[in-house]
Amino acid sequence: MTELYEWPPTRSQRAKWALEELGIEYSSHLVNMQEGEQDSDAYRAIHPLGVVPALKTDAYTIFESVAIVLQLIDEHPEKNLAPAIGTPERASYYQWCVFACAEMDPPIMMVFDHSMRPLEFMRPAGTQHDPNLAARGRSDFAIRADILSKVLKDRDYLLGSEFSGADILIGHSCFMATFTELISEYPILEAYYQRLQQRPAYQRAYGN
Ligand SMILES: N[C@@H](CCC(=O)N[C@@H](CS)C(=O)NCC(=O)O)C(=O)O
Secondary structure (H helix, E strand, C coil): CEEEEECCCCCHHHHHHHHHHHCCCEEEEECCHHHCHHHCHHHHHHCCCCCCCEEECCCCEEECHHHHHHHHHHHCHHHCCCCCCCCHHHHHHHHHHHHHHHHHHHHHHHHHHHHCCCHHHCCCCCCCCCHHHHHHHHHHHHHHHHHHHHHHCCCCECCECCCCHHHHHHHHHHHHHHHCCCCCCCHHHHHHHHHHHCCHHHHHHHCC
């Protein structure tokens, strides 16, 4: 049985969206962040950083949202959520998948941490909001949003006309950018995200 360790709405939704797109049967284990379950010995044995998501299957346990999405998609090539290995399209696919976690997550999280995160959930404990870091996050996000807008200007999805795992990952960045009120200045990105939100698998994963 496949078990997703999640606490919505967080990066665990990336894994959930992939599970839903692929039609994989799974159960959900809610890691109660408000009660500190992420710091329990039992959960730390699954994810040593005490964050979500993690995924447990009959064959392996894995953490890191991007790694989970890539692995699940590779296990189901018949669903066509990734181009064939070694092709030019696969190069773009890798590029945008890594861009999501390496380039989109940090500025968005900087804005969230320094303008929205309740102080009692700041890590390390006692860290205060820093408006300079929030501003830095906003300007770093703007550069990246422009890059994505240029790519998406004349296509429905990052790789062209076909939806792929890269859209799951950047789509979650759009979700976070909406949550942090960063997306409205980028109509192309906003329209792309609206397109993604029409997908039944997205709606099942994000609960709307
Ligand atoms: N690089 C990790 C980041 C995971 C992560 O930081 N998850 C956040 C939620 S989006 C979390 O669990 N935070 C716990 C906390 O802040 O206490 C991934 O993509 O899976």
